[in-house]
Amino acid sequence: MSSIHHGTPGSPGGDTAAGATPLGGDQAEEELSLEEAIHRVEEAEHEGRxxxxxxxxxxxxxxxxxxxxxxxxxxxxxxxxxxxxxxxxxxxxxxxxxxxxxxxxxxxxxxxxxxxxxxxSPASWLVVAGLATMVVFVAVIEVIGFEIPAALLAFVWLRFLGREGWRTSIVTSVGVVVAFYLLFVAALSVPIPHLF
Incomplete structure (x- = not known):
């Protein structure tokens, strides 16, 4: 006659319901560490802001x-x-x-x-600088047309306010002016001051 050993529930040989996983100390610690990790990520996102x-x-x-x-x-x-x-x-x-x-x-x-x-904050002065360049843009557009002021405005915003690279700033500035010229001057014939 063979003897059958029934251990305590949750032990290696014990009776547990099918598919059920006993909640041990390790799993509880793992859940706590996950919550702690999420909390640390949220704190890191707010640091320096x-x-x-x-x-x-x-x-x-x-x-x-x-x-x-x-x-x-x-x-x-x-x-x-x-x-x-x-x-x-x-x-x-x-x-x-x-x-x-x-x-x-x-x-x-x-x-x-x-x-x-x-x-x-001190970083907010960038917004003030952006507004100042817009004022200069509006002041000179009637005198020399929109092409040069628009290219300079886009370049200053990209390079110095947006901290883009030199090549990106130059190419994008020229591209923006060409696109605006083709759309508003060539295609729509909007009477804005222009050089060409």
């Missing part, structure tokens, strides 16, 4: 975008809009201004829930 802006900052930023868009809409109307078949100088600024207003309203609607906006 400037403090998050509050609701008031988000509302003010959205209001500034809307105000800029409305001001640009007014300026577009003064340039002349034309029609779809024969657009005038204000057509493209009108489209961009309308998009700005819509984006600003979207920012305003999500101001309380937005957590990816940052407080003003």
């Amino acid at each position: 400037p403090p998050v802006a509050g609701t008031l900052s988000n509302v003010l930023t959205a209001a500034a975008v809307v105000a800029l868009g409305v001001a640009a809409l007014v300026g577009s109307g003064r340039l002349g809009l034309g029609t779809l078949r024969s657009p005038e100088a204000g057509t493209w600024p009108l489209l961009v201004s309308g998009a700005l207003v819509l984006l600003g309203l979207g920012l305003l609607a999500t101001a309380r829930r937005t957590t990816d906006a940052e407080r003003f």
